[in-house]
Amino acid sequence: MRLLGLAMAALALAMSSAPPPEEAPSFAEGVVLLKFRVEVPAERQAALLDAEMMTVEKTLGGTGVLKVRLPRGMAVPDAVRRLSSRPEVEFAEPDYQVRTR
Amino acid sequence: MTRWLRIPLLTISFLLVLLLAAGPLPAASREVPPPDQVLVKYRAGATEGERARARGNGRLKKRIRLLGVECLRPGGGETVAQAVARLSRDPAVEYAEPDYRVVRCGIPRQATDDPRFTSQWYLDSEPILTTIGGTAQYLFDVDMDAPEGWALLSRAYAETTRVVGVLDSGLGAAGVFSAAAGGYLPNLEDAPRSVLWSNPGETANGLDDDGNALVDDLNGWDFYQGDNAPADEPDDGHGTAVAGLVGAATANGLGMASPGYPLSGGGSRIRLLPLRWWSSISEITEGIAYATEMKQGGAPIVALNGSFAIAPQGLESLTLKEAIRSAGVEDILFVASAGNYDGPTGDFPQADNDLKPLYPASYSTTMPHVLAVAAVNSGAALANFSHYGERSVQLAGPGQAVLSLGPLDGQYENWDGTSFSSPLAAGVAALVMGQAPALAPSTAIRRLTQGGVFQKSYLGRLKSARRLNLAGALSPFYPYSGLAYLGSAIPLRLYDDPLSASFGAAVTGSSRQPEVAVFKDTGSGYAVSPVAPGLATFALSFPDSTAGISTLKTGPWRVTALAPFWGRLAQGDTITLGVHPSCAGTLTSDAPGMAAVGSSPWTLTALRAGATAESVVHLILTRGGVVVEESGPFYIAGEPTPDGGGGGGGGCFIATAAFGGEGVEEVRTLRAFRDRVLLASAGGRALVGLYYRVSPPIADWLRGHAAARAAVRAALQPVVFSIRHPLAALLLLLSLLAGFVLLFQRRARTN
Numbered sequence: 001m002r003l004l005g006l007a008m009a010a011l012a013l014a015m016s017s018a019p020p021p022e023e024a025p026s027f028a029e030g031v032v033l034l035k036f037r038v039e040v041p042a043e044r045q046a047a048l049l050d051a052e053m054m055t056v057e058k059t060l061g062g063t064g065v066l067k068v069r070l071p072r073g074m075a076v077p078d079a080v081r082r083l084s085s086r087p088e089v090e091f092a093e094p095d096y097q098v099r100t101r
Numbered sequence: 102m103t104r105w106l107r108i109p110l111l112t113i114s115f116l117l118v119l120l121l122a123a124g125p126l127p128a129a130s131r132e133v134p135p136p137d138q139v140l141v142k143y144r145a146g147a148t149e150g151e152r153a154r155a156r157g158n159g160r161l162k163k164r165i166r167l168l169g170v171e172c173l174r175p176g177g178g179e180t181v182a183q184a185v186a187r188l189s190r191d192p193a194v195e196y197a198e199p200d201y202r203v204v205r206c207g208i209p210r211q212a213t214d215d216p217r218f219t220s221q222w223y224l225d226s227e228p229i230l231t232t233i234g235g236t237a238q239y240l241f242d243v244d245m246d247a248p249e250g251w252a253l254l255s256r257a258y259a260e261t262t263r264v265v266g267v268l269d270s271g272l273g274a275a276g277v278f279s280a281a282a283g284g285y286l287p288n289l290e291d292a293p294r295s296v297l298w299s300n301p302g303e304t305a306n307g308l309d310d311d312g313n314a315l316v317d318d319l320n321g322w323d324f325y326q327g328d329n330a331p332a333d334e335p336d337d338g339h340g341t342a343v344a345g346l347v348g349a350a351t352a353n354g355l356g357m358a359s360p361g362y363p364l365s366g367g368g369s370r371i372r373l374l375p376l377r378w379w380s381s382i383s384e385i386t387e388g389i390a391y392a393t394e395m396k397q398g399g400a401p402i403v404a405l406n407g408s409f410a411i412a413p414q415g416l417e418s419l420t421l422k423e424a425i426r427s428a429g430v431e432d433i434l435f436v437a438s439a440g441n442y443d444g445p446t447g448d449f450p451q452a453d454n455d456l457k458p459l460y461p462a463s464y465s466t467t468m469p470h471v472l473a474v475a476a477v478n479s480g481a482a483l484a485n486f487s488h489y490g491e492r493s494v495q496l497a498g499p500g501q502a503v504l505s506l507g508p509l510d511g512q513y514e515n516w517d518g519t520s521f522s523s524p525l526a527a528g529v530a531a532l533v534m535g536q537a538p539a540l541a542p543s544t545a546i547r548r549l550t551q552g553g554v555f556q557k558s559y560l561g562r563l564k565s566a567r568r569l570n571l572a573g574a575l576s577p578f579y580p581y582s583g584l585a586y587l588g589s590a591i592p593l594r595l596y597d598d599p600l601s602a603s604f605g606a607a608v609t610g611s612s613r614q615p616e617v618a619v620f621k622d623t624g625s626g627y628a629v630s631p632v633a634p635g636l637a638t639f640a641l642s643f644p645d646s647t648a649g650i651s652t653l654k655t656g657p658w659r660v661t662a663l664a665p666f667w668g669r670l671a672q673g674d675t676i677t678l679g680v681h682p683s684c685a686g687t688l689t690s691d692a693p694g695m696a697a698v699g700s701s702p703w704t705l706t707a708l709r710a711g712a713t714a715e716s717v718v719h720l721i722l723t724r725g726g727v728v729v730e731e732s733g734p735f736y737i738a739g740e741p742t743p744d745g746g747g748g749g750g751g752g753c754f755i756a757t758a759a760f761g762g763e764g765v766e767e768v769r770t771l772r773a774f775r776d777r778v779l780l781a782s783a784g785g786r787a788l789v790g791l792y793y794r795v796s797p798p799i800a801d802w803l804r805g806h807a808a809a810r811a812a813v814r815a816a817l818q819p820v821v822f823s824i825r826h827p828l829a830a831l832l833l834l835l836s837l838l839a840g841f842v843l844l845f846q847r848r849a850r851t852n
Contacts, residue, residue, distance in 0.1 A: 025416050025769075028381050033420045060383055061390020063427055065420045067383050077766040084760055085814075087807055091419045095381045098409045099448065100270065100339050100520055 027094030031057060032079050035065045040088040048088060054079070067095065138162060138200035139173045139184045143193055151193035159184060172200055209650060211251030217357040217513060222479050223499030223525065224248075224358055224571075229480075242554075243481040245499065245525065249654065250571030251362040254532060257603050257648030258575065260364045263535040264298045264372045265347050265527050266392040266405040266433075268385055269340030271323065271333035272297075272375040274508040296350050296361065297321070298372035302398070313394060321375035322391060324384040331377035338508035342516050343408050344373050345506035346524040348531070357504060357513065360528030360571055371531045374402065382418045385409070389424040396431045403534040404434040404542075406527040407461055408520035412448035414440070414459050415772070425461055429470035434534065434542035436527040437462040438519035439475040440488035454490035466493050470542035472530070472549065476500025476522040477568050481556060487519055489562040495550050497559065498522035498569035522569070529574050536575075537599040544598055551579040557659060560667040561736050572654065577601035578608075578627075578641065581655055587662045587681040590621060590628035593641075593655070605645035610655075613638045618658050631660040634684060634722075634730040663688075663722060663732045670696075670707035671738050678703040678720075686724030692716070695737055710739035758800040759813040767814075767821045774824045 036045050049056065053071035060067060070079050076094045083092035139159065143152055158177030165172070175184040181199050188197035218224065224247035297320040302311030309316045316329070323331040333341045348361035348371030361371030374395075376388030389405060396402045405428060411418060425435050440459040442452040451457035454473070458466075462473035473494045476487040478501035483489060487500065500522030502515045530545045552574035553567025560566045566584075573581035577600065578593050585591045593610075595601050608627055610620025617635035621628045629639070638656030662684035668676065680688065680703050688703060690696045696718040697706045710716045719733035756768045779785030803810050823830035 025411075025413055028383070031383070033383060033386075033418075035420070035423070058383075058387075060386040060420065060424070062394055063386060063390050063420065063423045065386065065423060081760070081766065093419055095383045096411055096416060096418055097380050098378070098382060098385060099412045100409050 025094070026097040027076055028097070029076060030070050031095050032068050032070065032076055032083065032092050033060070033065050033095050034068045034083055034092045035063075035090045036088055037090045038064075044088060048086065052079075052082065137174065137181060139175060139181055139188065139197055140170050140200050141173055141188055141197045142168065142170045142195045144195045145169075147193040155188060155191045155193050157184075157187070209252035209256070209652065210248035211255055211352075211362065212248065213251070213352045213358050213362070214354045215351060215356055215358040216354075217504060220504045220513075221358060223503055224360075226479075243477075243479060245360075245529070246570050246572035246654070247358070247360065247362075250360075250529075250532075250573075250575050253572060253575045253648075253650060253653075254362055254370070255365060257646075257650050258536050258600065260366075260370075261535040262364070262368065262370055262372055262401065263404075263531045264374050264400060264402040265531050266374040266376050266388065266402055267340060267344045267347060267524070268376045268378060268388045268405060268407050268409070269343050270337050270379070271331045271340045271377040272321070272344050272373065273341055273510075274333055274335040296348050296369045296371065296373050298374045298400070300395070300400070311398070313391075313398075315391075318391075321373075321377070322388070323377040324387040324391075325377055325379035331375040333377075333508040335508050338506075338512075338514070339408070339520065340375065340377065341508045342505040342514065343406060343520060343524045344375060346503065346521055347371060347406060347528040348373050349506060356511075357506065360525065360532055362532075370535055371528055376405075382411070382421050386420050386424040389421075389428050392433060393424075393428045393431050396433060402433055403545075404436060404527045404530050406524045407435060407437045408518075408523050410438065410440045410449065410462065411460050414449045414451060415457050417458075417460050421461060422464065425464055425471065426468060429468055429542065432541055433470065434527075434530050434545055435461070435464070435468075435471045436523045436530065437465070437471060437473050438523045439473050439490070439494045441486045441518050441520075442488060443486075449488065452488050454488050454493040458493065459488060462488070463490075463493050465495060469546070472496065472523075472526060472542075472546050474498050474500075474519060474523040474526045474569070475563060476517075476519045478502065481554075481568065482558060483562060484517070484519075486517070487522075491561050491564060493564070494562075495546065495564045496526060496553055496567060496569055497563055498525045526569050529569060529571050532571070533574050533600070540598060540600075548574045548579075548596070548598075548600075552576055552581045555580075555582040555584060555657065555659065557584070557667065557732075558734065561669060561734060575600070576653055576655065577604040578653070578655060582657050583659070584666060585618065585629055585631045585658050585660045586664050586666070587631045587634065587660055587684070590623070590630045591658070592623075593627040593629060603646070603648040604650070605643045605647065607643070607645050609642045609644065610639045611642070613640070613656075617660050629658050631658075634660050634662045636660075661730055661732060663720065663730065666732045667734055669736045669738070670705070672707055672709055675704050675706040678705055680722065684722060684724060684729050686722060686729060689721050689723070691719045691721060691731075691733075696735060705735065707735075707737045710737045715739070755796050755800050755803065755813065756817060758803040759810045759817060767817065770821050770824055771817070 049068065055069045057067045057069045070076070080092045080094060083089050141155065156173055158179060159173035159175050162172040162174050173184070175181055185197045185199060188194045222244060224245055226242070226244045228242050300311065300319055303317060303319050304310055305317050305319060307316060315322055318329050321331045322329060345357060346359060348369060349357050349359040350369060351358040351362050361369050363369055374392065376391060378384035378388055392402050392405055428435055439454060439462050440449050443449050449459060454463050461471065464471040465473040475489050475494050475497040476484040477497045477499060478484050483497060484501040488494065500519050501517050503521045504513055504515055505521065506512065507514045526549060530549060533545045533548050534540050549569065550565035550567060552570055553565055554570045554573065555567050559568070567582070570581060577595055579596060583591060595604070595606070610627065612619050614635060614637040615632070617633055617637035618629050618631045620639055621630040636657045636659055638654060641653045641655055642651055662681040664679040670676065688698045688700065690698050692711065695708055695711055695716055697708055698704065698720065699706065705720065716737050717734040718737055719731050721731050722729045756771045760768050779788060803813060
């Protein structure tokens with residue numbers, strides 16, 4: 001048992017260490033881009049966003065993609081994960097930053 | 102042939118070329134002034150005293166060291182003809198000839214009076230003398246042949262105006278841009294012939310007249326600030342420069358020129374629609390959607406220029422993809438910069454987009470309306486910063502030291518980047534698409550690529566191995582230039598699109614280098630028929646043309662005796678080479694340590710790569726001590742190249758399907774692990790290759806089964822955890838093992 005305890009302590013220490021550096025795309029905070037599946041009715045879309053306390057900021061032209069404002073404190077990756085797991089959602093992604101030249 | 106014979110013969114050939122060139126010149130071409138200088142070649146061993154005596158009163162202007170030739174301006178009342186006669190009699194002189202004024206192959210050219218035009222090497226510049234096998238023999242243009250293309254436009258083609266949407270940082274600094282004044286933009290040079298497109302459905306009245314939810318969108322829109330003045334920042338200027346290269350007012354006596362030569366009655370052939378964004382996908386998407394919807398409403402928008410890339414390389418936005426796809430449905434061509442290399446730790450670290458895609462440029466492989474454009478410099482070489490891709494980048498255009506507008510009135514700067522090659526392609530595409538409203542973007546792309554100028558150094562780097570050429574894109578014949586193996590003719594075909602309709606079917610061709618290739622009428626068509634290795638250009642004549650164009654240029658055609666002329670080999674590979682019997686001699690490799698050549702049969706064996714992962718080898722074919730040709734590039738990879746589908750940056754199919762999108766953090770983690778760890782080793786690459794072969798159908802099935810997706814997500818979570826926290830995962834595994842061992846021991850004791 002002592003061995004197991006030591007291993008758990010080491011595990012806790014390892015988890016607290018920083019993850020390895022990773023390519024980090026930058027994106028706009030507080031918003032995500034979301035597209036519902038075409039068969040999802042508008043009321044269902046609104047209800048889902050209400051439940052998540054998200055609001056539609058704008059529709060991106062005729063693409064059907066919504067720019068959605070997140071509730072205060074909700075991180076973009078969390079929002080993307082939550083929305084992407086919903087069967088009504090075709091895709092959700094951060095509003096990535098883009099570079100010229 | 103001895104050296105003594107070769108030089109006079111070359112001179113005679115050169116004179117013949119000039120005589121041929123001078124023949125079919127139309128009345129509209131410029132007057133060619135008579136020569137006022139003399140070229141003198143002294144005999145080997147002529148002393149400086151003998152040379153000084155021969156010069157007489159003539160003034161030495163320059164020396165061409167390569168050839169041992171001096172250029173003299175006659176003095177003391179001596180004419181050029183008298184000086185040539187006197188020098189030709191001089192025992193120290195091998196030959197003397199007038200410094201003839203060179204006319205560009207007798208091809209019609211349209212003049213322009215823009216004062217900055219002389220600094221725009223990429224539109225028009227003097228030909229460069231190049232050498233093959235150590236012999237100077239060919240004058241080639243690095244420019245886009247803009248005046249030759251404009252001549253076609255003004256004589257042969259329809260007078261139409263087309264709109265190009267410029268997705269960028271805006272147009273002209275604030276205060277300079279004034280939408281309310283009808284698109285007057287001083288640094289776009291010419292208010293009466295404004296190059297801005299005006300939305301006919303909108304008036305400046307504070308109302309949304311055309312019902313598109315934007316108020317007073319007269320000349321584009323700022324999707325960052327949400328207003329109708331898409332102005333550039335004074336310290337940025339990227340968008341202004343890009344817009345200038347698409348369609349700055351031309352032939353107006355002001356500033357610079359662009360592909361957009363004006364209509365005969367005034368007014369620009371290319372109108373600009375500035376769609377300003379500042380930093381994010383959503384703004385760009387709105388711009389694309391705006392142009393798409395305006396086109397649905399009847400606006401003559403033919404192309405969008407996207408001089409941007411999503412960072413880091415490999416990241417894809419489904420929103421942007423959706424928007425670009427929707428523009429394609431409306432037949433809008435999307436021109437994208439191939440990308441700029443910014444070092445191994447930068448955002449765009451893999452210059453080969455085939456190995457790691459860069460979006461949106463890499464949509465060129467999946468969407469027929471997307472054109473990816475690399476950059477070349479003023480020597481026609483790929484710019485050292487330019488991304489490329491044999492499968493994913495179709496074309497290159499001028500993109501280094503390219504003069505264009507600055508954001509302030511009257512400001513001009515030289516710009517570097519693939520950002521500046523793509524707008525030139527967009528401008529040319531707009532001219533092509535302006536000829537026939539129904540011309541699909543894919544047809545325009547075909548015209549731009551087939552109409553480009555072939556260069557062997559682009560082989561393996563660009564899909565077309567060609568660079569942008571305005572005259573070539575508008576030429577009724579294709580291909581405009583290319584690679585011809587000795588012994589097989591290359592057919593020259595008339596496009597079957599409406600642009601070619603005004604040119605007569607009867608064509609005659611004269612080769613500028615008949616010793617290299619000749620023009621053939623095969624009875625059923627026309628062909629370039631190779632004679633000997635080298636470079637050749639042709640003048641095509643249209644005796645029954647209704648287009649008013651009598652002569653067109655085509656070429657250069659590189660004739661080669663070696664097949665394949667270039668290729669891609671992995672370490673250890675051996676390929677068999679065909680050498681045309683008329684040229685069989687000695688074949689050597691310019692890097693014998695990396696690639697060895699064998700004879701009977703001719704072979705090339707890749708021994709190893711050089712200092713870089715992929716090294717370049719050329720083969721030199723000599724006969725009787727004379728270089729017949731230099732072939733290549735042959736790319737040698739140090740290890741077998743990974744399966745194309747397994748290249749970095751693409752989608753992780755199963756994970757993407759299970760987690761619902763590429764933007765999900767877990768997917769990014771898995772993808773980064775693949776790119777950094779798996780693709781770094783041969784075993785890992787093989788594993789990735791296998792995964793990419795088997796995973797797409799599994800991913801397709803998963804998309805339709807929610808429960809299975811949840812199960813895969815749960816199964817992948819420990820993998821993701823292990824990648825993020827490798828030490829913790831190892832300790833957890835050890836702990837579990839230790840737990841099992843303890844449990845097993847206790848049970849064993851109990852028993």
